[in-house]
Amino acid sequence: MEGENPPIQDIQPWKAIDTVYTNEKAGMDSVDKDLIKRVIYEASKDSNFFKKDEEKRKQTNERIARLKEKLAKVTEDEMKRYHATVRDSIRSAERERHLSRIWIHVDMDAFFASVEELDDPSLKSVPMAVGSIGMISTANYIARRFGVRSAMPGFIGKQLCPQLALVKPNFRRYKEKSEETKEVFRIFDPDFESGGLDEAYLDCTAFASVHGISGEEIAEQIRNLVMEKTKLTCSCGVACNKMLAKICSDKNKPNGQFFLSPNIAAIKAFVKDLPVRKIPGVGCVTEQLLNGFGINTCGDVIKNAHVIAAVFTPLTLSFLLTSSLGISTAFHGKKPAPGELSRKGISCEHTFTAKEDENTLLQMVGSLAHELSAAMASESIEGLTVTVKLKLSDFTVRTRSLTLLSPISDPESISRIASKMLRKEFPVKLRLLGIRMSGLSPIANANGKPKGNSKGS
DNA sequence: GCTGGAAGGACCC
DNA sequence: CGCCAGGGTCCTTCCAAC
Incomplete structure (x- = not known):
């Protein structure tokens, strides 16, 4: 490679790749981004995953x-x-602009990794990630x-950082800690909306007016x-x-907060140079x-x-414009009506x-069916639609x-139907099998109390 | 023209 | 040596039956 003089793209192909991993994120200031891109490129360039990814981009x-072309013909x-x-x-979006509400988006810092550090402080001083060789869910700041x-x-993580400690996820533990945070959130907004284990949206308008304090003061208290x-x-x-609260929660991460003043000028200035990718949903x-x-x-979105x-x-237009x-x-949003299930589907x-x-493969579908059936039983739900998901080796x-x-x-019915659908796909080489049930309803059981329906948080 | 199911995707944590 | 998750939601497109 040294002796010749190929075009720059040929000699440094990793510069061109811009995967999900390489965009800005808290804790990444002093990194050699080029080196990282190169290691990632070298580790993945021959994989099926990479091929598929390139194909999608193409x-x-x-x-x-x-x-x-379509645009040119307009x-x-x-x-x-x-x-x-x-x-x-724009006019109808502006009608939905409300400046008088106080929303706080709370985001736990490197949640899974921090919980592991809490339980084993020796992890605090080493580079560590929660996950497996197959996939990392959170990395600590080191x-x-x-x-x-x-x-x-995880295997790419190991190449970037050979000393990386990989810790197996313990979801029960994260759920426990998540429940603790929720006890705090309820104080400020009994109807807070949770967005997974590690984040929540709180409408603190009422709390602020009752206690005569500002949103920033509330955020301090929450933290x-x-x-x-x-x-x-x-x-x-x-x-x-x-949406703005969510974007703001990322601004001073970790262990920080950011307040966006609720006036049009401040919001316009905030949004003007904001990359579209920061919009949740893009x-x-x-x-x-x-x-x-x-x-x-976002400024470009408005201009163009x-x-x-x-x-x-039209829906995309209105979403992008509004955001x-x-x-x-x-x-x-309105909570599911009593008797209405909060979830739409369940899968494994x-x-x-x-x-x-x-x-x-058929045997695997059978065991998936049992797993899924058990999960459904624990919520006393049944479903009308069975979906089998296959991921081929490519x-x-x-x-x-x-x-x-x-x-x-019941596991037998799910298994029978899923197997029938799988059989029609043979021959296939698979790397993943999944079953999902949707069209859910509570089981009208004589003795069992319908548990787990309605109420999301 | 509407509706509902099926298939595929984008996105989020 | 090879190794890229699993749980969801919502939207779009196609097609068939009303």
Whole structure:
């Protein structure tokens, strides 16, 4: 490699890759990002995963090309109408702008890893990640300095940081700690909405007015009480709606808080240069699509909204526009009505080294069916639709579903139906099998009390 | 034209 | 040596039956 003089892309292909791992994240300031990219590239370049990923990126680029053709064919008249659509869309979004609510988004810092450090303080001084060789769910801040991060497979983490300690996740323990945080959240908002084990949205408007204190003061109290209760740190975002609060909670992570003043000027300034990727709901693909049209920030979204209108669905337009204006929900959503289930589906799936033996696979479906059935039994629910999920050895995903005439939950029925659907796919080489039940209803059981229905948090 | 099921995807933690 | 999760939600598109 040294002697020749190939184009720069050929000699440093890792510079071009920009995977999910390499974007900014707290704790990554002093890293050699180039080195990290290179190690990740070297570790994955020959894998099926990487091939699939490249293929997806290519397809998205082709999609961009098609959309650009479509855009080129838009007449002036049509474009005028898109501008009008945008004006309407902005007007109706502005009607949903509420500045008088106080939302706090609480985000536990490196939650799983911090819980492990709490239980074993020796982990505090070493690079450590919770997860397995297959996948990391959280890395502590020391490990992050090496480029180790969540959603990265452990073996890559090990290459970035050979001393990395991998700790097996203990979800029961995280759930316990999560419950402790919830006790704190309830003080400030009995109806708080939880977003997983490690984060929550609190509408603190009422608490603020009753106690005559500011959102920032409340955030201080929350952080102090969470620390007292759990011995863990968290970060808070204080803003006038849920989305802004969430973005703010990331600003001064870890163990910090950020307050966004509830006035239009401050919000506009905040949002102007905000990368679209920061909008919760905009992931890698949408980012790539938007970037393809030269749209990188929320400010760009507003400026080029007519292009978005011409090229994406109305729903996408209104979502992007609303978010980019710094507008989002400022009130709690309605809770599921009594008797209504809070969950829509229940599933279990497992990854394994690729297999094609039909009997082995059928046996695995059987055991999945039992697992799933047990999970359903513990919530006294049954379901109408069975969906089998297959991931082929090349990472292609297939789902096959069947809706029945009457709901089931027993392992034999689930197994029978799932097996039948799986058989139709043979021959296949699979790396993952999963079963999901949806169309759920509580089991009308004579003696059993219907537990686990309604009420999400 | 609407509705409901099936399949595929994007996204979140 | 090879190793890239598992639990969800929601949206879009297609197609068939009303």
